[in-house]
Amino acid sequence: MDILVVKISSGMVLTKWNRKYYEIKETFMKNIITVICCVAFFTSNAQTFEKDSIMLRSIHTETLTKGKAYDWLHHICYQIGHRLSGSHGEKKMIEFLKTELEELNTDVKLQPVMVPHWVRGLPEYAYIQTAKNKITPVPILALGGSVATPASGIKGQVIEFKSLEDLEKADINSVIGKIVFLNGALPNEYIDAFDSYSACGSQRYSGARVAVNKGAIAVIVRSLSHKIDDHPHTGVMSYEDLPKSRHIPAAAISTKGADLLSTLLVLNPKLEFYFKQNCKTFDDVQSYNVIGEIKGSLYPDEIITFGAHLDSWDVGHGAHDDGAGVAQSLEVIRIFKSLNYKPKRTIRIVLFANEENGARGGQKYAEESKKNRENQIFALETDAGGFSPRGFNLRGEAQKIEKIKMWEKLFTPYYIHLFRKGYPGLDISPLQTENNVLAGLVPDSQRYFDHHHSETDVFDAVNKRELSLGAAAITSLIYLVDMYGL
Numbered sequence: 001m002d003i004l005v006v007k008i009s010s011g012m013v014l015t016k017w018n019r020k021y022y023e024i025k026e027t028f029m030k031n032i033i034t035v036i037c038c039v040a041f042f043t044s045n046a047q048t049f050e051k052d053s054i055m056l057r058s059i060h061t062e063t064l065t066k067g068k069a070y071d072w073l074h075h076i077c078y079q080i081g082h083r084l085s086g087s088h089g090e091k092k093m094i095e096f097l098k099t100e101l102e103e104l105n106t107d108v109k110l111q112p113v114m115v116p117h118w119v120r121g122l123p124e125y126a127y128i129q130t131a132k133n134k135i136t137p138v139p140i141l142a143l144g145g146s147v148a149t150p151a152s153g154i155k156g157q158v159i160e161f162k163s164l165e166d167l168e169k170a171d172i173n174s175v176i177g178k179i180v181f182l183n184g185a186l187p188n189e190y191i192d193a194f195d196s197y198s199a200c201g202s203q204r205y206s207g208a209r210v211a212v213n214k215g216a217i218a219v220i221v222r223s224l225s226h227k228i229d230d231h232p233h234t235g236v237m238s239y240e241d242l243p244k245s246r247h248i249p250a251a252a253i254s255t256k257g258a259d260l261l262s263t264l265l266v267l268n269p270k271l272e273f274y275f276k277q278n279c280k281t282f283d284d285v286q287s288y289n290v291i292g293e294i295k296g297s298l299y300p301d302e303i304i305t306f307g308a309h310l311d312s313w314d315v316g317h318g319a320h321d322d323g324a325g326v327a328q329s330l331e332v333i334r335i336f337k338s339l340n341y342k343p344k345r346t347i348r349i350v351l352f353a354n355e356e357n358g359a360r361g362g363q364k365y366a367e368e369s370k371k372n373r374e375n376q377i378f379a380l381e382t383d384a385g386g387f388s389p390r391g392f393n394l395r396g397e398a399q400k401i402e403k404i405k406m407w408e409k410l411f412t413p414y415y416i417h418l419f420r421k422g423y424p425g426l427d428i429s430p431l432q433t434e435n436n437v438l439a440g441l442v443p444d445s446q447r448y449f450d451h452h453h454s455e456t457d458v459f460d461a462v463n464k465r466e467l468s469l470g471a472a473a474i475t476s477l478i479y480l481v482d483m484y485g486l
Contacts, residue, residue: 052410055479060414060472062335069471070464072100072327073386077317077459084144084314085354086117086285093310097290097326097351104333106292106349113364115287115354118145120314121278124251125153128261129272136264138257139230141315141454142277143204143221143237144357146250153276154179154218154249160265164203167210176215179273181265182207183222183258186449193445194384197224197452208250209240218249220273222258227450230254234313235453236357251275287353289361292333296345296482303346304481305365306332306380306474309355309427316457320448324386324467326351328441331471332478343482345377352427355383362427369431378481380439381425382474385451386462387443389473391418396437400486404437407480416473418442437486441474 063069080096083089094110101108124142127135142148159174160181161167167180182203186196204221211219223233232254239247253261264271290310296302308325312318329349336343352361369376380392391411394401405419423429424438432438443466451457 049410052407052480052483056410056414056476058339059335059475059479060469062338063331063468063472063475064465066338067331067468067471068334069327069331069467070462072330073319073323073462073467074459076323076326077319082312082314082316082318083310084118085115085287085311085357086282087314090287090311090353094288094290097310100330101290101292101333101349104292104330104337106294106333108290108292110288111291111364111368113287113289113353113360114284115360116145116358117282117285118357119280119282121148121280124275124277126251126253126273126275128264129274130264130268136260138260139232139254140220140251140257140275140277141232141234142279143250143252144234144313145237145239145281146208146277146279147247148278148280149218149249149276153274155272155274156217157270158220158261158265158273160262164207164210167207167214170214172214175211178216180207180211180214180216180219181261181273182219183262185222185255186224186226188226193226193449196226197449200224204235204252205237206240208237208248209242212242212246212248216248218275219251220275221250221252223252223255223454225255225449225452225454228255228259230256231454231456232257233453234315249275249277251277287361289353289365290351292349294333294336294343294347296347297342298344299485300346301375302377302485303348303374304378304380304478305348305350305376305428305431306382306478307350307352307427308382309353309361310351311354311356313356313453315453315455316451317459319457319459319462320385320451321453321457322355322383324462324470325382327467328382328386328471328474331468332475335471335475341479345482345485347478347482350427355427359426363430365427366430376431376433377436377486378439379424379428379431379436380441380474380478381428382441382470383425383427384441384445385443385448386467386470387445387447388466389414389416389441389443389470391416391420391442392477393420393422393424393440393442394437395421395424396432397435400437403484403486404439404477404481407477410480411473411476414469414473439477441470443470
């Protein structure tokens, strides 16, 4: 047997058997070190998870036992009321929010923004006439941005379409001189009610433009709601690039009224529809985004923006849309203050003006942020109602979204499970860059459009615990982003 001799620096001479011993020993030590590192890593992760779990539990306990979101919402609904851009209610809302944020010890500023000023005027009136002396009144609401009817109202035969696409395909000769009735019902097959809403939203927004190009004298649109009732739902419409001389009146009819009109049209295709509305658009007026800020202790140049819109439509209280989001956003600041949490990054609450009929508040905030070269690492919007939170829509840089998804288990005890790619919200969308992430709170959507933009969107439609749980959910996600960055 040959003996392999190896000379090492110490002058020692080793046989190949001695060398094998040292190789085994070295491998063993490396494995021991690896095991120790892995144990340390997983122990550290477990400790971090436990610490974060305790913090999220503290957040939820704080808002469920001492929360003020419901009280704030009560004040918004009963002391301020609806608050369309340019209205007295909007001015009261801005002053209220400024005062509350000052009392929460944030650095407050009002950011000027010009907004549209549309006024509904006297209550609308409408009826279906099936014979000379036989009329049936039906509930309607003028759509936001619509022109008025003539002072005496407008009356004409009706032609029904089940979708905007059907109207676009229609023979112009069948439409000229008539009132177009867009009767597209929200589809039932979608699980998420927002998908149903998106499927039909164009008939409200663009219906008047398409109808007038077909020769119609007015347009009536089925309310965008699954619920069959007598409460019409308003919302923004647009004439887009049409000259003012071609603007025609546009109104929403309640779902029950729409079903009645459709049935009567089958029985009498020559029936007539009458309605009168007194709305008017005035010159733009100045409003404000209300902004409160807590400067970050370690990374003040990294900004986390969150908020909701302060305006609402001019019917109901604007409770779910978006008084709930405003109250939840204020609660985020209160929770951090109450728990004595000092953010590492700059936390900025923004209550946006004019989301409902122009989105100019969100556009203005993004414009000023870009002008100031701010580093908006994360933004979160709550504008989907005060129902039980289910998760978050996420949009942005893929790896950063994956990091957020790693926190999903922390939310499991609170029945929050949706961390999905999706639309984050209208007001924060202009903040999107290649490197940041935007998020939108996703509450349960099934009842939201029962109330959306209607006179039933009132304080009593909001559940206190559901509202508080939504506030805790967004506070929790903001805490995690602040703690670990993206």
